[in-house]
Amino acid sequence: QVQLMESGGGLVQPGGSLRLSCTASGSGFSIDAMGWYRQAPGKQRELVAIIYRGNSPSYADSVKGRFTISRDNAKKTGYLQMNSLKPEDTAAYYCSVQARGLTFQGQGTQVTVSS
Numbered sequence: 001q002v003q004l005m006e007s008g009g010g011l012v013q014p015g016g017s018l019r020l021s022c023t024a025s026g027s028g029f030s031i032d033a034m035g036w037y038r039q040a041p042g043k044q045r046e047l048v049a050i051i052y053r054g055n056s057p058s059y060a061d062s063v064k065g066r067f068t069i070s071r072d073n074a075k076k077t078g079y080l081q082m083n084s085l086k087p088e089d090t091a092a093y094y095c096s097v098q099a100r101g102l103t104f105q106g107q108g109t110q111v112t113v114s115s
Helices: none
Strands: 003-007 010-012 018-025 033-039 046-052 056-059 067-072 077-082 091-099 102-105 109-113
Touching (some): 003 102, 018 033, 018 091, 018 109, 046 067, 046 077, 077 091
Parallel strands (some): 010 109
Antiparallel strands (some): 003 018, 018 077, 033 091, 046 056, 067 077, 091 102, 091 109
């Protein structure tokens, strides 16, 4: 079983920055891909960014140039650096990991962008 622990959410003013972290725990696995999804009230969940083995990232158009996804394989930890945040980035952010042919998801962390 793979468990995910997210951290780093909070309240930030427009134009500000936050860094989300996601650490995977368990034994006997390596991470094939790690991604971040978000879901705002009344909206569908969307993929924000994903990074594959070999560090090939992909981003939603809405966050390109503002968000950066990265991973530390040794620590089994992924990060989402979010800069130039906008009110429309407000959502619950979920970490997702692909390992052993399965997908695991965290409990989510809230990001609120408001003045």
